[in-house]
Amino acid sequence: MTRLDALEAELKQLIIDTLKLEDVASDDIAGDAPLFFDGLGLDSIDALELSLAVERRYGIHFDEDSEENAARFASVRALAAFVVSQRVR
DSSP: OOOOHHHHHHHHHEEEEEETTTTTGGGSTTTTTTBBTTSSSSOOHHHHHHHHHHHHHHOOOOTTTTTTHHTTSSHHHHHHHHHHHTTTT
């Protein structure tokens, strides 16, 4: 398992725990599946809760008005890539 795979697994569990998704297992969330709408079905409230959890866990910051946030939260894989990019700064 690569570091990115491990981070994706960690993020999947963070999503489940933060959003209290009782009927979802980490294996149920595909790394490249959309997190919002047709994918996991998250909404804007979920996005806010998840962004705060990611900020606390990884010590990174999301700009509230950034249009890039939609791309950053497009999938677990995209979120993992963003976390990695912020950690190496």
